[in-house]
Amino acid sequence: MKKILVILTGGTIGSKVEGKIINTTAASSYRLLQLYNEKYADDTGFEVIQPINILSENLTPVEWGVLCNCLLELDFEKYQGIIITHGSDTLSYTSALIGTMFENCSIPIVLVASNLALGLPGSNGMNNFRNAVCFIKSSDINGVFTIFENNKGEIPVYLSTHIVESDPFTDQFRSFTGKYFGKMIDEKFVATENYPCLMESDDISLAETYHHTKPSDISLAQKHQYPAKSDDILWNGNFDNKILLIHPYPGLNYNNIDLSSKPKAVLHYMYHSATACTTDGYSIIDFAKKCNDLGIDFYCASFKNKDAALYDSSAKIxxxxxxxxxxISCEAAYAKLIIMYNAD
Amino acid sequence: MKKILVILTGGTIGSKVEGKIINTTAASSYRLLQLYNEKYADDTGFEVIQPINILSENLTPVEWGVLCNCLLELDFEKYQGIIITHGSDTLSYTSALIGTMFENCSIPIVLVASNLALGLPGSNGMNNFRNAVCFIKSSDINGVFTIFENNKGEIPVYLSTHIVESDPFTDQFRSFTGKYFGKMIDEKFVATENYPCLMESDDISLAETYHHTKPSDISLAQKHQYPAKSDDILWNGNFDNKILLIHPYPGLNYNNIDLSSKPKAVLHYMYHSATACTTDGYSIIDFAKKCNDLGIDFYCASFKNKDAALYDSSAKIxxxxxxxxxxISCEAAYAKLIIMYNAD
Incomplete structure (x- = not known):
């Protein structure tokens, strides 16, 4: 039986409470595996690595680079699956990144986190980890997924490019599609029937053609079962080129945005009807023109159906x-662009 | 029987589809009332005004000023209640603003919107409006509420300071608390048991003491049943002073924020655990210090319980x-600050 690779990255699931402060420590990271073996004592073999060890809010594109390089250097065929333990605060972003980079991976990759430090009453970390193990051992589905128990005691399985940020009051994650990809019930995966198939890339061929491996080692592409097309766009191994993300609100003043650091692209996430303000003095269009004049590409999301009627403001935009x-969710759009603009 | 005042502001509920473009027109605004009277032909008397007529994404603090001044000039005692029709894109923001300004109002104020233009199959606009009428006529609760039918056919009633933005894919609104304040069932209001009571202002006395009327006419305060305390902070009648709103994401570069226009305050909404990045080069703390040096107040939201253990990064922040x-939701925090920083 092949082993499961566990990639520890820190977060609450690898943290300890000391006094009134919660933080990662070298020792607390490995506690998860120790507790798992004490509790389940099954035949699962684990291999464990820890390329980074931080609270997930402190994660930057630098750590994303470390994590992606770590994954690309692996021989996936050695493992039954991979579990990445992570903090919950930026779980949806890293999920989107890994889900985009490794969308065609040949084994299951599952991201998990914990609401509270392990061992505290109500902590779901061990249960999330246990279900990730069970998903890998029993579901026979490859791809990238995220598992995080909700406050009803359900164990949703998210497509990792569809999970969006946790609510600030209820601490509950949501799916961009409004549905879970599936659930773990009695440690078995049950898929959601008629899970929506999103036509994310309907209008940008770019997003469909880039792929995810290092240019120096194209054979990895086959190993990870990526299609190795001649027109593949390959990640350059770092996330140096930045994407500037903007959320609208009434009164957003685009003059507060300084473009002198020349981000490679702007991602303007929009109101739910795919609109933003076009009123003089607050106009997204004037700002988009300014970006265009500076050679900064300008993306807007999320549009629904390109044949549908548009609001007057959307049409103008x-x-x-x-x-x-x-x-496409904000997280997935950001992940796509950050990969795309760090390709050779 | 007193009349219901209907304040039309535009939005989809007052829009018309022409070809493939949806936009507000003078005539389409009043169609709602015409259709209501044709459909229900009951004894409800309406008075209708239209202080603004725009798609809600184009709404700025200028239009908020017009709307709030319009409300403050009314004699609430003349009406059984007020319905504000609005676009859905910024409905949660205007709901938060009106809910904060008029939290102690002496009559019910209900905001409604529509997913699709009236008359289109699946449009919920008329049903939302009808239920707002029924809520005002039968519920006997004063305050500010928002009604918007969901995709399960339920008619939730939100506390208007608790409704948060609609999802971009499913177009469904949510409540900050994860619960509806109540629902309309067979055109009657049914309250949610044990609806959470939020201690929003636990740590800022400011937010508890400001109130909402024009300094020039303090008698309005009594008319609207505001407590007219001597330390009331009174709105100055405009929203000229801006609040800069920031959402975190991995890789957020604070150097992209230009403070030369000197916003009065920054509202930094945070990840769900009340954290943001403290890593060198991406640090919220360095940015907060820069704001402090420039005399710009710096607010962070949303924290949960001031006695709880904090993440190392939160404690540092x-x-x-x-x-x-x-x-407090992002919308409600923004509304509070924009009122507070436009007070005399």
């Missing part, structure tokens, strides 16, 4: 030359 | 002198 992204 | 806001 699209006609101004911005690049629309369809049916 | 709080200790750096930022002002924490407790148990």
């Amino acid at each position: 699209v006609n101004s030359g911005v690049i629309p992204l369809y049916n | 709080v200790n750096s002198g930022v002002i924490p806001l407790y148990n």
Whole structure:
């Protein structure tokens, strides 16, 4: 039986409470495996690595680079699956990143986190980890997933490019599609029937053609079962080129955005009807033009159906030359662009 | 029987589809009332005004000023209640603003919107409006509420300071508390048992003491049943002073924020555990210090319980002198600050 590779990255699931402060420590990271073996004592073989060890809010594109390089250097065929333990605060972002980079991976990769430090009453960390193990051993589905128990005691399995940020009051995660990809019931995976198939890339061929391995080692592409097309866009191994992310709100003043550091692209996430303000003095269109003049690409998300009627403001925005992204969460759009703009 | 005042502001509920473009027109605004009277032909008397007529994404603090002044000039005692029709894109923001300004109002105020233009199959606009009428006529509760039918056919009633933005894919609204304040069932209001009571203002006395009327006419305060305390902070009648709102994401570069326009305050909404990045080069603390040096107040939200253990990064952030806001949605925090920083 092949082993499961556990990649520890820190977060609450690898943290300890000392006094009134919660933080990662070298020792607390490995406690998860120790507790698992004490509790389940099954035949699961683990191999454990820890390329980074931080609270997930402190994660930057630098750590993303470390994590992605770590994954790309592995021989996936050695493992039954991979579990990445992570903090919950940026879990949806890292899920989107790994889900985009490794969408065609040949084994299951599952991200998990914990609401509270392990051992505290109500902590779901061990249960999330246990179910990730069970998912890998029994589901026979490859791809990237995220598992995080909700406050009803359900264990949802998310497509990792569809999980979106946790609510600040209820601490509950949601799926971009409004549905879970599936659930773990009695440690078995049960898929959601008619899970929506999103036509994310309806209008940008770019997003469909880039792939995810290092240019120096194209054979890894086959190993990870990526299609190794000649027009593949390959990640350059770092996330140096930045994407500037903007959320609208009434009164957003685009003059507060300094473009002198020349981000490679702007991702403007929009109101739910795919709109933003076009009123003089607050206009997204004027800002998009300014970006265009500076050579900064300008993406807007999330549009729904390119044949649908558009609000007057949306039509004006699209006609101004911005690049629309369809049916994509903020996290997944950001992940796509950060990979794409760090490709050779 | 007193009349219901209907304040039309535009939005989809007042829009018309022409070809493939949806926009507000003068005529389409009043269609709602015409259709209501044709469909229900009951004894409800309406008075209708239209202080603004725009798609809600185009709403800025200028239009908020017009709307609030319009409300403050009314004699509430003349009406059984007020319905504000609005677009869905910024419905949660205007709901938060009106809910904060008029939290102690002497009559019910209900905001409604529509997913699709009236008359289109699946449009919920008329049903939302009808239920707002029924809520006002039968519930006997004063305050500010928002009604918007969900995709299960339920008619939730939100406390208007608790409704948060609609999801971009499912177009469903949510409550900050994870629960509806109540629902309309067979056109009657049914309250949710044990609806959470939030201690929003636990740590900032400011937020508890400001009130909402024009300094020039303090008698309005009594008319609207506001407590007219001597330490009331009174709105100055405009929203000229801006609040800069920031959402975190991995890789957020604070150097992209230009403070030369000197916003009065920054509202930094945080990850769900009340954290943000403290890593060198990406640190919220360095940015908060820069704001402090420029005399810009710095608020962080949403913290949960001031006695709970804090993540190491949160503790560092709080200790750096930022002002924490407790148990408050992004929209409500923004509304509070924009009112507070436009007070005399």
